[in-house]
Every structure is written in C-alpha cells, then in structure tokens.
Amino acid sequence: MNLIVCVKQVPGSTDVKINPETNTLVREGVEAIINPFDLYAVEEAVTLKEKFGGNVTSLSMGPPQAAEALKETLSVGVDEGVLLSDRNFSGSDTLATSYTLARAVKKIGEYDMILCGYQAIDGDTAQVGPGIAEELGIPCVTYVKKIREVKDGVVILERMLETGFQVIEVKLPVLITVVKDINTPRLPSLRGKMKARKAEIPVWTAADIACEMDRIGQPGSPTWVRKIFAPPQKTSGRMLSGEISQQAKEITEELKHLQLI
C-alpha cells in the first residue's frame, strides 16, 4: 500500500501569542511539535505499511523549520517526507491549505490512502482532511477509530460517533481522518532517529506543484478573521443553600435581575 500522511507543526505551548495586525498566530520562538492527532495518523500509516508492504510519505506545509516535524515522522518508520514551503503559501486558510496539499498529493502520484489527524490542536477546524479529499475527488471518512480490514481495493473502517460507531466500507483510494482511539503511537527507535538526522527533506514550492496562484496563500483564502481574542475568564459561580423553595425564589430573582427571564 502506498500511504500519504499529512502532518502539521503546531505550537507546543498553550502560551500562544497573536499578531494583532494579521490576526494570525505568532509561531516564531515558540516550541513546535507535531500536532498530536497527526501522530496517530502516522502510526496507523506505518502499521499498515508493516502489514501490507509499500511506502509511507509524510507531507507538511509550513515554514522551513517544519522539516523537523517531517524528520520526526521518519524516526518512527515513515519512509520519506516532503515539505511544502513557499512565501506564497503564507496566510493560507483551510481551503487554500487543502488545495496546496492536494496539489502535492497529485505530484506524489500513486497512493491508496491518505491519513490525517482529525483536527489540529491550534485551529481545531477539522476541515483540511475533508478539503483535500474534496479537491482530489476521492471519498473521505472522518473520525476513524479502527481499520478493520483492507482487501481487494476496499477498506472497512469504524467511524466514531457520539453514540457508538459506524462501520463503513469504502473503495480505495480514500482519505481518512483518525481519532486517538485508533492506536498508541510508538516511540522513535534509535535507528529511526539516526536515519532521520541524516535525511534530506525535499522542499516543494508553489511552482513545483503547479499551483494556481490565486488559490494559495492569502489570495486563495476566503476566510476573513475579524478578530482573535482571549475569551474572558469565567468567574466562579455562586452556590445557593437552604430550603429548595427559598433557593428557587432566589434564582428566579437573580435571573429577573439579569433580565434573562
């Protein structure tokens, strides 16, 4: 099986700053990690490769230092990494990002499955996975918690729902986004780590993957962020005590006072 796994480098800290002019995250000087949900996608891809043979390519769009995230995937069994990096990609929203990643997938060519984490911990949108599938015109299954079987060009998956799970049979090639129930990501091995250090990560620009320039970066991003702000801290509530009827009276008074009823 040829597998492509998409990873995103995200701030490793919850102490993030926002650029007030661009309304985007300040990524400089912040420790960067692989989006934790993507690690499950990496693990699943490597497990599938170990079972069925083939090749795993990890793919990321980001600044040059995102090559480190790709190297980290090599240390846990991914065969090669490709970084999409170009000034023209900056300011991409989920639509432009999906388009760009899809262009890279087309350049990679043959694949049976694309795996993504179900969402990134910085944006929490969960849109890029499905966006790539849409752009490529292939089926997409989100929130996959188990791959039951792969045979004869078909994969049987379990998709997590709020009240149980759905069993889905889908033709390859397919894009899946995975949840953390799917596996336990392995630790890097020494051999993997050494291989990763020596690896050269190829960098593809917009020209390399033949992007339409009005579909990438800020021009290709219809999302308009009006304002980003830290939500006000919740104050602790007030506990009522005493007779139930008295408490009911108090709460009614309070709600009336706040003009909520």
Add this chain to the structure above:
Amino acid sequence: MDYFLTEEQKEIVEIASLVGKEKIVPVMEECDENERFPTEVYEEFAKSDLCGVAIPEVYGGLGFGAFEQVLVVEELCRYDAGIGLALAATGLGTLPILLMGTEEQKKKFLPGIASGKTITAFGLTEAGAGSDAGAMKTTAVKDGDSYILNGSKCFITNGGDAHLYTVIAKTDPSKGSRGASAFIVEKGTPGFSFGKKEKKLGIRSSSTREIVFTDCRIPKENLISREGMGFIVALQTLDNSRPGVASQALGIAQGALDDAAKYSRERIQFGAPISSIQAVAHLLADMATKTEAARALIYQTAKMIDAGCKNFKKEASMSKLFASDAAMEVTTNAIQVMGGYGYMKDYPTERRFRDAKITQIYEGTNQIQRNEIANALLKEYR
C-alpha cells in the same frame, strides 16, 4: 559537566530517556511492589533498538561500544535501577560470547540479543562460592559430543526470565581455577531448571533466581573458548561489565540528586525553600560532586575500553567502587534532605536508596574491588 557527546550519543541518551519517561515510569512502582519482571518494558527497549547498542552491526546490533552502553544503562537506571538492570544484566550475560565466543556462536546468538528477543544472564555465583569463585561445585563432564552439567548457581540476575545463560562450571575439578570452563545454556534444555526466586531489599523488579542443572546435556559447540578457560572468560567478562554496574549506580545517584534538589526548592520551612538553608545546600553540593566524579571516572574508563586499551582492570574496579559508594551516600543524603517525605513511598527516593545497596555488593563486592585496585596499583611500583 560537558562530555562533548556526539550527535549519535546524544540521540542514544534522548531515546533512553524517552523510554524511561514513557514506559518505565508508569510501571516502576508496581513492579517494585510486586517484584514483577518488566517483560513489556523490555519489549520497548527492543523496539527502540536499545538492546543492540553495544553489539557489532554484522550481528544485527548498532555497533557502538562500552561508552554508549554505559549511557543507556545510566539513563534507564535514573528512572528505575531494577528495570534498567534487565538490560544491563543482559549485557553482562552477552559479554562472554561477545568477548570470547566462536564466530558460529556469535552468528547464532548475538542477533537475537541485539533485536531484544533474547534476554541473557550470567551464572558464576554459587551458594558456597561468592567472592571465592574458585570454590564452585557445578561440574561439566564431557560425554561424546556433549557436556553434562550438574550443580546449581544462585542469585542469578534475570534468572528464569532470561532465554540464554552463560555459565561457568568445573570441567576438571583437580586443576582448581584452571579447571573451569564457560558454557552457553539455552532455556528449555532438558535438565535445566529454575529454583528459588529471591525476595529482595531492592532492585525488586529484577528477577534474582537459582538456576539448577541436573544431568543437563548441552552440545559441545556451546563451550566458550577452550576447556580450562572458564575463569579467564569470567574475569574478562567482569572487567568489561564493571562500568555497566557502575553506570547503574550512577543512574541511581543522579535520580536521587534530581529528587532531592527539586524537593529542596519546593519545600518551604521557616518561610523559605529549604535549599536556602546552608546545611541542606551543602548536602546537595556534596551529592552533586560525588555523582559527577563517578560519571567522569566511568565515562573515561568506558572510553579506554572502546579505544582498545588492554589494561583497564584498575579503572574498571575504581569506577564500580566509587560509583556504588557514591550511590549509597547520595541516596542516603537525598532522603535526609527530603526528611520524612523522602522516607515514604510517595517519592521514588526510598526505592533508589534500597536499590543502591546491591551495587556495593554484586559483580565483585567493593572489598574485592579494593583488592583489585591495590593489586594493580602496587604492580606499578614494583
């Protein structure tokens, strides 16, 4: 202190640390409490390639040396010395094959050890033969293409859990120490069984067990080196393994220093962290100095081995002696810094204290080490 580790050596420490944090920490208390051998953690060592660090690449290892092995053992034992010992004792059991085994033996056994599938143990000590190894009673009698082993070995680290045992037995009891030979015995060989599993003060997650030979027939191909070379094999093995046991002690000391230093900055008494009390700070200063001195001694000895120095016996004994005495002192004082809390099982420090004691005893007591050091030293003044 900066030891100017190479990128590869830094990666080895990083991987060992990651395995320690992610795989040892969650089970170490339970393994200590229940005296349980951490089979699943050993599998993690294997997956991370830590089992083959010091085995040549041609036999499936990573081709590093004594220094890198020391780095691994130190880092694992910084988390738990009993669990780290599973790997260190496999190193010990592997040394006879690595140092003096035939090409066929290396090809047959080393790949399994490097991949982590084979756990090994070393069998020298007997009930009546501790420091006086020459008093051993286990015999190996040649019978056609086989040797037949009879007798028992006690206090064998990894005993029962190991798949492969390198064992010293007398092939000619009339020749004294020149009448011993070294053998490889595989678990499952008829006549090879396990006796009493010891209950211990420390390193409780490590299995320590009696191994018993009753007309145990092994092929003559499992003889290491030649007949009569048993004690040479044993002594060379122990010389080479001393930096290993020393690094176990070093890991224990470093772990205890970490516990105590961290605690001293958090614990408030008389309105300030106890680290600001000079009596406490001086304890920490001495602990750090002893630990660092042990590290420098061990690292340099390991580098001597890797550089191919023939004569490192004295330095190997010094490393083992100094590091284990340091571990005992540092763990004692770590508890002293932490007071009542250090004595309780809520912190790992009391476990480190219990674990430290064995490092002064096994693989040659510290009194034997002093004999070795004095012998080597006085030869220099002859």
